[in-house]
Amino acid sequence: MNLRRLLRPLRSRFLFLIPVAPALLVACNKEDAQSTFGTSGPIANTQADLFIFIFWIAVAVFVLVEGALIYSIVKFRRRGSDDSLPDQTHGNNKLEVIWTIIPVLILIAIAVPTVKIIYDQDGWPTDQGPVLEVKVRAHQWWWEIEYPGEDVVTANEIRIPVGQWVNFSMHSDDVIHSFWVPKLAGKMDIVPGDVRELAMKADEAGFYFGQCAEFCGEAHAKMRFRVKAEEPAAFQDWLASMRRPPVELASTDAIDGQKIFATNCATCHSVNTWQAPAARNERTRLAGLRETFLLDQDLADEDRVNLIAAPNLTHFATRETLGAGLIDLTQENLEQWIADPDAVKEGNRMKDLAAPYRDGTLTPGDVRQLAAYLLELEPVAAGTATVTPGPDTPLKRGEATFAANCSGCHSTGDDIVFGPGLAGISNRGEEAYIRESIEDPGAFVVPDFSNAMPGNFGTLFSIEEIDELIVYLKSL
Amino acid sequence: MTTIAFPTLISRPTSYTGLWSWIGTVDHKRIGTLYGVTAFLYFLVGGVEALILRAQLAQAESDLISPELFNELFTMHGTTMVFLVVMPMSAAFFNWMIPLMIGARDVAFPRLNAFSYWTFLFGSIFLNLSFFLGGAPDAGWFGYANLTGNTYSPGDGVTFWALGLTTLGVASLAAAFNFVVTILNMRAPGMGLMKMPVFVWMSLVTSILIALAMPIIAVALIQLALDRVWDTNFFNPAAGGDPVLWQHLFWLFGHPEVYILILPAMGIVSETLPVFSKKPLFGYPAVVLAGAIIGFMGWFVWSHHMFTVGLGPAANAAFAVSTMLIAVPTGVKIFNWIATTWGGKLQLNTSMLFSLGFIAMFIIGGLSGVSHASPPTDAQQQDTYYIVAHFHYVLFGGAIFGLFAGGYYWWPKMTGKKLGEALGQWHFWVMLVGFNLTFGPMHWLGLNGMPRRIATYADGMGWEMSNAIASAGSMLIAFGVLLFIINIIRTISSTQESEDDPWDARTLEWSIPSPPPAYNFARIPQVKSLDDFWYTKHPDLLHDERGEEIEVGEPVENDTHGGGSIHLPGMSYYPFITSLGVTIGVAGFMDILVEVPGTNIQFPWLSAVGIVIGLWGLMGWTFEPVSEEGGH
Amino acid sequence: MAQAAVTQNQHGHIADTNTGISNRKLLMWVFLASDCLFFGSFIATYLVYRNESLVGPYPNEVLNIPVTSVSTFVLLMSSLAMVLALNYAQKDRAGLARFWLLAVAALGLVFLGFQVVEFMTFVDEGLTIHQNLFGTTFFILTGFHGLHVFVGVLWLLGMAFAHFKGALTSRSTEDLEMAGLYWHFVDIVWIVIFTVIYLIGFSDGEGIETISHATAIIGG
């Protein structure tokens, strides 16, 4: 059979291959940041290998079946006005059996490694050293990261050591999200009200891109993150640095920015979790919000949304990206973000929640100063730590709780910020009075003050924390 | 039977032309036309939505539309294409062709049939009204809880979605019951189940799937609507509710739904391929059996949509295996189709090209499907553009191509004129190229890590080129659809009539004039074998390859209905009224409840209005005689 | 006579169909098969959320088995009345048929009365559709069943009063048979609900995973 002659009538119709060709040429570049090829971890490697295996089987089937189809079309097309009827075949049972059994065999070939890998990838190998536990809490539309046992809380950038298995145990506080670092492992959904675990290991150092893969609302496209895999030593250095105090603020902009931050931003964003008690408080505070969120059924829907914990900003300047892995962290980008967060990431709730946006009082100067302050949030260099963490006393812990939760409104002197200054509070009443004022702020309000204190501290703080807070307050 | 006059309040329609004749029609052919026209209009709506989405994604960091609008558009694109295009377009062919193919004068319940259409129309209008009444649904066509709860979807969009789809579910259920009964009960004498055309078989399987799957999504949607309207706790994690339950209920419906979408198209190409190959369908029993097995196994694979939810290795492994197994009957169908063309005399007209395009594209979609039947690889592919590519190859390259094949094939049957062949060929090739340009690169995009449903993406991810090609391809598809519309207009305005049986076809619908008379068959045919009509035309082929003689039936001499005259059911407005009542009744659960004084009961007053209208319609329906006395 | 034959045909005379089953009867059964999935979904939802309520009242605190046993009995007997009504209708005894038909409707109303009282008692005891998962799943499941009963009662009353004598005689008992099938289906749904939610579910709230025991035993 002369193939050229065979194809001639169809030649013009294969023109469609010309526009299709570029599509075939834009094949995967495995260097691309989120490519599922060129992977760097055992989990993703295996998944990619299995895909390649299935891919080549599929290619073989594709060539055979499409080939048969095209051959049949070309060979048996009607020529001219040939009106005679072809042989009337009705079927062939042998053929039916053959083309039932062959696919079954192919699928068994795929199913066997599939099932094996499903079980292999459930959890992590126990013979490869200790596993690093990392807690991930997904929020609309950012990631809260915690290293349990290390008293380190951060956001959107996860540091992990190279060569060590890491187990992410993940929760969601709002809707379903999905945790996905293509270069390291396939994704795992995070369902509210339940825990999901995903173990992975990075074989080489790198800055791996991750992204929420389950549609989660308005800014879903911008719920990204990074995993930074470092050599174990560098990772330990980083962990240690996260527990060191920040450097002295240098510029006047930064010092002014700190004040703006304390009054306007500190209610939601913490910058002081380098202190172990503060880090624990941060967890408690977020857990309290979560518990209120999940369990308080009387909460109005608007309030429930507003129970948002915001990303932790401790040692913010050490990060490389901004807005959940969205843009590089530079002065310019940061100012743009602070000035109008919605322009960078529609849907985020900062403008609804923070007073300066609501009141329209945020000036360009404020923005510059805030950015300057945030960009100076760095830990002091190792060994230069001037403050050695003092003894972990109830007083110290109470102070930290106060700094993290109360200092936005209350000074420790006599002046009034939003709430009354608290110097000498122990003279104003018994311990029971202080306790009740915390747990139920409306109980004893001085006539001139309207009570603006959130009423949920009773559920937000643990009993121990309130005890510690009282110890601290009585010392004032 | 004694008939007692009932004050029906409105007189029944009598005219067979004009608007009122369409509203009152109970003729399956007219209702099929209504379904087809409506579905095609929604095809254009869904297509425009898709074009806007592609325009937004054509380049990185694009801000052509807001993320909010993007979310609304992709939600409505999916919902529209599934519920308002492919399903009703299949229903159009069911309506038109099932009675004709089985030799019946109408469906079993003509008025119920009209009710199905009107409920579908009103429900779809209600759903799309959301664009103008406070925002369209924006939580995805899959509506995963708890993003659909009041907390995270405060507007009315999701309520519109839940109630609209509930209404559409009522329409689909009524239609499915009707078709099951029609196919089982109304076949021409002698047409045993294994002598039915494959299209009718696939319609039967589809209808059974709808009848059994729709109640599940109806329950899920009712639960969602109650969560939103009456603050129940079905999917509320704050009360211990589990959003994963929604996913189970949704995909328990959703996977049979996939077969509801594709089986009619499979039935269509099983008709066109033998006709245009001039050969009987290869392995008819195997094709039928494979379709039935797909319909059954489709019930036990739903969790493959949830491989990354974390159901545990045992569930994932079990569902992986069951999912892979379902590829076997699908493969059997494809092999039988290819074998049908093998050794034939293929007439490569537009309908045949679309049928062959269906097979070619469906193979690609099926093979990419195997790669995410495996949970470890699916973990990388789930929720990426790879999945988007896969299901468009199956549902666009598959279902839509199959429906186009059916459109070109049956157009002369329905209108008496052939669609233009030259434009048709252009239509096919533009469509095929555009389709592959649009969805081919999405395979790369997905494997390159681009998630679905993202309103925008960053520069430098390596996604720019593929997205640009995909967007360009979508324009080409739009151009192809434009060619189709031009073709329709030219055909309608032309005066060239087609023959009654222009394709030398095999099935009963071609044995009567085109377009068919209102009563379809002047004489009810008598069927002795599969493709009976073909053997009447080709008596020389009465010996099959095994040398057995295939019997051909003679039409039944006398009409079954008394007196020798043909009796057709009368037209009726009541299905229309009942549909209106049902839709208003469901829509009444929108945010317009009033508190009953002295209680804390929220009363949906508009629903009460709807129920009253619906009851009026039902009463009229019940007491209106099927036809006027003395009408024959 | 030709007239009668035609009318019969329009009602799907059995001789017309391939299966020998009238169109309407087949439709009814397809509908009932479909409705199995409808109630199945609600019952499955209830079972998924067994013992998952975070706050009370729990089933064993509110369910009143003796009272519900009585209402269950009432519904069961209404099924008997229904089948008797149909039987008499088939024998052309329209009077008896109507008597039993009214009895069915009356028993159905009694059942609904029990349900209204039960719902009100539960609400008094603090169980509402917002209260917890038990409240949500219980009220919506039994509420939808109640709705089915209510529709059935309307249907039967329609048959008994508005409909004509002919429907209660053997010449066209199919109308009555449809209503009967629907009514019996509502009854068997209640049989399942009574066992699963009331008798078995009574212990819920104390964390007894009885259903999984049952599946283990039946499945193994």
Added chain:
Amino acid sequence: MANPISRTWRKLFYQDGGCHFQLPKVDSAFPEPPNEGPFGDAGPQALGWFNRLTNNGRVATPFFYTIIGVILAILTVLEVWLFTLSDDFGAFFVPMMLLLAIAKFVIVVAFFMHLRFDKNLLSLVFASGFLLAIAVFMIVLSVQDKVNPSPLIAP
């Protein structure tokens, strides 16, 4: 039917009916549809045992239905009585209850809803819906059990 017991049984429980369930022969102009091939009779054949167990083509008397009603009532009373003793049965309580419910269910469906007397196709239709519901929701329950062992608040 010489056996006096079976004669008595018939007298008590069955009547010959010119009734609805006894299907008239199709019109002669309308021949019986020929054999429907491999699937046409598959359903009825598979359910042949059911056919044999039932007395096809007969319609029962009101007395028979009353007896069925009494049996149902007894089963219900038994259910409630066993319920009061539920603590004594331990793990057997639930399967026992389910068996009783199934018995009532089957009796109503078979006799009150006439499936026993009707065409087997109807049994097939109803069973397909009912058994499918049982099958898929059993799977849902077993899968959900593993996912969601207890209400869980993230620590």
